Amino acid sequence: xxxxxxxxxxxxxxxxxxxxxxxxxxxxxxxxxxxxxxxxxxxxxxxxxxxxxxxxxxxxxxxxxxxxxxxxxxxxxxxxxxxxxxxxxxxxxxxxxxxxxxxxxxxxxxxxxxxxxxxxxxxxxxxxxxxxxxxxxxxxxxxxxxxxxxxxxxxxxxxxxxxxxxxxxxxxxxxxxxxxxxxxxxxxxxxxxxxxxxxxxxxxxxxxxxxxxxxxxxxxxxxxxxxxxxxxxxxxxxxxxxxxxxxxxxxxxxxxxxxxxxxxxxxxxxxxxxxxxxxxxxxxxxxxxxxxxxxxxxxxxxxxxx
Amino acid sequence: xxxxxxxxxxxxxxxxxxxxxxxxxxxxxxxxxxxxxxxxxxxxxxxxxxxxxxxxxxxxxxxxxxxxxxxxxxxxxxxxxxxxxxxxxxxxxxxxxxxxxxxxxxxxxxxxxxxxxxxxxxxxxxxxxxxxxxxxxxxxxxxxxxxxxxxxxxxxxxxxxxxxxxxxxxxxxxxxxxxxxxxxxxxxxxxxxxxxxxxxxxxxxxxxxxxxxxxxxxxxxxxxxxxxxxxxxxxxxxxxxxxxxxxxxxxxxxxxxxxxxxxxxxxxxxxxxxxxxxxxxxxxxxxxxxxxxxxxxxxxxxxxxx
Numbered sequence: 001x002x003x004x005x006x007x008x009x010x011x012x013x014x015x016x017x018x019x020x021x022x023x024x025x026x027x028x029x030x031x032x033x034x035x036x037x038x039x040x041x042x043x044x045x046x047x048x049x050x051x052x053x054x055x056x057x058x059x060x061x062x063x064x065x066x067x068x069x070x071x072x073x074x075x076x077x078x079x080x081x082x083x084x085x086x087x088x089x090x091x092x093x094x095x096x097x098x099x100x101x102x103x104x105x106x107x108x109x110x111x112x113x114x115x116x117x118x119x120x121x122x123x124x125x126x127x128x129x130x131x132x133x134x135x136x137x138x139x140x141x142x143x144x145x146x147x148x149x150x151x152x153x154x155x156x157x158x159x160x161x162x163x164x165x166x167x168x169x170x171x172x173x174x175x176x177x178x179x180x181x182x183x184x185x186x187x188x189x190x191x192x193x194x195x196x197x198x199x200x201x202x203x204x205x206x207x208x209x210x211x212x213x214x215x216x217x218x219x220x221x222x223x224x225x226x227x228x229x230x231x232x233x234x235x236x237x238x239x240x241x242x243x244x245x246x247x248x249x250x251x252x253x254x255x256x257x258x259x260x261x262x263x264x265x266x267x268x269x270x271x272x273x274x275x276x277x278x279x280x281x282x283x284x285x286x287x288x289x290x291x292x293x294x295x296x297x298x299x300x301x302x303x304x305x306x
Numbered sequence: 307x308x309x310x311x312x313x314x315x316x317x318x319x320x321x322x323x324x325x326x327x328x329x330x331x332x333x334x335x336x337x338x339x340x341x342x343x344x345x346x347x348x349x350x351x352x353x354x355x356x357x358x359x360x361x362x363x364x365x366x367x368x369x370x371x372x373x374x375x376x377x378x379x380x381x382x383x384x385x386x387x388x389x390x391x392x393x394x395x396x397x398x399x400x401x402x403x404x405x406x407x408x409x410x411x412x413x414x415x416x417x418x419x420x421x422x423x424x425x426x427x428x429x430x431x432x433x434x435x436x437x438x439x440x441x442x443x444x445x446x447x448x449x450x451x452x453x454x455x456x457x458x459x460x461x462x463x464x465x466x467x468x469x470x471x472x473x474x475x476x477x478x479x480x481x482x483x484x485x486x487x488x489x490x491x492x493x494x495x496x497x498x499x500x501x502x503x504x505x506x507x508x509x510x511x512x513x514x515x516x517x518x519x520x521x522x523x524x525x526x527x528x529x530x531x532x533x534x535x536x537x538x539x540x541x542x543x544x545x546x547x548x549x550x551x552x553x554x555x556x557x558x559x560x561x562x563x564x565x566x567x568x569x570x571x572x573x574x575x576x577x578x579x580x581x582x583x584x585x586x587x588x589x590x591x592x593x594x595x596x597x598x599x600x601x602x603x604x605x606x607x608x609x610x611x612x
Contacts, residue, residue: 105438109461113426116419123420125577130585132411154460155415271431279436 002029002296003070004289005050007043009058011035012077013278016285020054023289027297040064047071052296054288055083062088073295075303077284079103079275086306095295097303099287101143103280107249108147110274111193111223112155114247114267118219129217132156137189139182139206140196141166144223148193149174160188186213191221198225208233212240222248223274238262249274308335308602309376310595311352311359317341318362318383319584322591326360329595333603346370353377358602360594361389368394379601381609383590385409385581392612401601403609405593407449409586413555414453416580417499417527418461420553420573424525435523438462443495445488445512446502446530447472454499455480466494492519497527504531514539518546528554529580544568555580 004024006017017033024031034046040063047053047068053060054075065071065088075097076084089096120128136152138145141163152159153175160177162185171178179185186192192214196202207230211220218241222229231254237244238258244265246258251268258266294300310330312323323339330337340352346369353359353374359366360381371377371394381403382390395402426434442458444451447469458465459481466483468491477484485491492498498520502508513536517526524547528535537560543550544564550571552564557574564572600606 105462106434106436109422109436109438110426113419113422114429116415117423117429120416120419120579120583123423123573123575123579125575125579127579127582127584127587128412130412130415130583132415132585150462151460154457156411156456267429269429269431273426273429273431273433276433277426277436278433279438281433 002027002052003050004029004031004292005034005046005053006031007034007037007046007053007058008056009035009037010056012056012281012285015278016282019282019286020289023286023293027293029293052292054285054292057083060084060089065089065092065094068094073097073292075099075288075291077102077281077288081305084306090306094306095301095304096306097288097291097295097301098305099284099291100303102284102287103275103277104143105147106277106280107144107195107223107274108151109277110249111148111221111247112151114249115191115219115221118245118247118267133158134191134217135160135189135215136191136193137161137179137185138163138176139185139192139194140224141170141176142195145193145195146174148195149176157191160185182210183213186210187215190215190217191219193221194224194228196224196228198227202228204228204230206230206233208236211237211244214244217243217245219245219247222246226250226252234258238265308333308358309356310335310337310598311340311356312337313340313343313349313352313359313364314362315341315343315364316362318587318591321584322588325588325592326595329592329599333599335599358598360591360598363389366390366395371395371398371400374400379403379598381405381594381597383408383587383594387611390612396612400612401607401610402612403594403597403601403607404611405590405597406609408590408593409581409583410449411453412583412586413450413501413529413580414457415583416555417454417529417553418457420555421497421525421527424551424553424573439464440497440523441466441495441521442497442499443467443485443491444469444482445491445498445500447476447482448501450529451499451501452480454501455482463497466491488516489519492516493521496521496523497525499527500530500534502530502534504533508534510534510536512536512539514542517543517550520550523549523551525551525553528552532556532558540564544571 044067051070052073054077056077062085071094073095077099081098084096135158138148138161141161149159162179162182168178206228231252247267249269250272255268291303350373357376358379360383362383368391377400379401383405387404390402392402441464444454444467447467455465468485468488474484512534537558553573555575556578561574597609
């Protein structure tokens with residue numbers, strides 16, 4: 001009988017645990033749950049006998065991996081996995097996975113919430129503007145980008161996208177105008193929303209030469225990582241263009257300066273919350289459980305990250 | 307040559323006036339503009355020679371009508387028209403119109419903004435909930451209701467509606483589950499959004515017997531008129547159901563009580579703002595101009611209200 005550990009320093013909500021428990025009981029696996037633990041010791045003890053584990057932001061370093069001789073797979077319930085030592089996993093023959101796409105709708109909904117809240121003057125009673133018929137450019141057409149396109153369609157927006165890794169036929173199928181270069185995307189869209197990972201290439205890649213191409217009413221929405229934006233370019237845009245607005249989950253380093261100099265033209269969440277919904281957490285937990293079962297029963301490694 | 311007066315105590319934005327001017331110059335009509343006037347006298351003087359007029363919230367009473375011997379049509383750029391003396395118009399053979407549907411998308415977008423803002427904990431960084439897969443009940447399937455359905459579709463919501471004046475085939479065409487009675491609508495939907503006019507029949511018609519049928523997480527959204535809701539029922543719901551939330555444009559009379567007793571479970575705009583967008587105002591003005599031309603050139607009276 002396969003033994004699975006659910007190790008969550010910050011526990012899942014009860015419905016997620018119930019859902020996870022059901023997946024494993026249906027599969028005939030044994031689940032043990034380690035929640036709200038303190039320090040690494042309880043985790044070290046718990047991993048000694050298990051074949052698989054589900055984690056959240058729990059740190060799975062080389063020490064943990066080496067104390068788990070029977071471990072075959074560790075799944076991070078969520079998108080990011082920089083809390084797992086991938087090299088140690090690979091060396092010990094452990095498959096590491098994340099659960100891509102499970103929190104994508106949560107992110108997409110947040111950005112429309114931020115767009116509407118800002119377009120309608122933070123609900124202060126003043127006359128605002130509408131999204132319908134406006135152009136939105138989706139920079140990075142992965143999971144989140146696709147949800148953004150679906151929602152934007154409902155709002156009757158004109159949808160544009162750029163993603164060098166996505167085939168033109170995908171854009172056509174989704175009713176999206178695909179762009180072959182970024183300049184052209186930024187030139188075409190009043191709203192630009194970023195859905196790119198942070199890499200050496202993307203770091204500070206959203207810069208003045210792109211932003212300054214945006215048409216009147218330029219609004220940049222960043223629910224990706226703050227580092228993909230060049231903050232000096234951001235400040236230059238604020239200074240030169242009084243029609244420029246920046247909505248971000250989460251605050252740039254220059255947030256205080258923007259708040260003082262450009263009131264009413266920004267919205268920053270106090271901490272990163274795009275992926276934080278009950279549904280996203282439940283979905284990620286249950287997806288992680290299913291991935292573990294599919295790994296053992298079908299050899300499915302499609303979400304492997306190492 | 308037809309003479310048209312644009313009489314707006316509270317003027318349109320410049321793009322709307324430009325659009326209106328273009329409609330009349332294309333038609334070969336003469337347009338005069340009376341903006342930011344004080345008292346009725348400038349209006350009385352201006353109407354003496356005109357054949358048609360566009361107004362906003364300007365008061366067109368019997369006195370104005372009687373001073374306008376050549377007037378054939380008055381169009382209220384907007385939805386409501388209780389600022390026009392319809393009886394006086396009818397007696398003098400003047401057609402009165404409004405411009406239905408022009409601000410409907412503005413209202414629909416506002417309510418989704420309010421729903422998302424509330425579902426995501428007013429962007430305070432906490433974990434929220436999603437709209438996707440949730441059920442929304444559209445009570446009154448007119449112009450606003452149809453925009454709500456289109457947007458809800460983008461969010462992947464399950465869409466229900468009730469409207470005794472709408473044929474079942476319309477619901478089917480829009481991918482909406484039509485309900486034959488209100489009880490059934492309220493039983494089926496976590497979110498209920500009101501799009502009914504205020505009449506003797508609808509006054510306080512949204513009451514405890516309906517609201518108490520709503521499933522867990524019941525959220526009532528009112529961008530119609532505050533009077534269609536029974537406020538005693540509202541307070542009873544707040545008291546009995548700690549999962550009940552009320553989002554309204556604009557505040558109920560019992561707003562202060564709700565604010566004190568049920569923090570975090572309501573959102574009220576400080577003044578009615580659903581219809582207030584640049585686009586809605588522009589659209590209404592230009593629609594009014596087109597309706598005047600169609601009235602004279604084609605005898606089109608489809609938006610007549612008297």
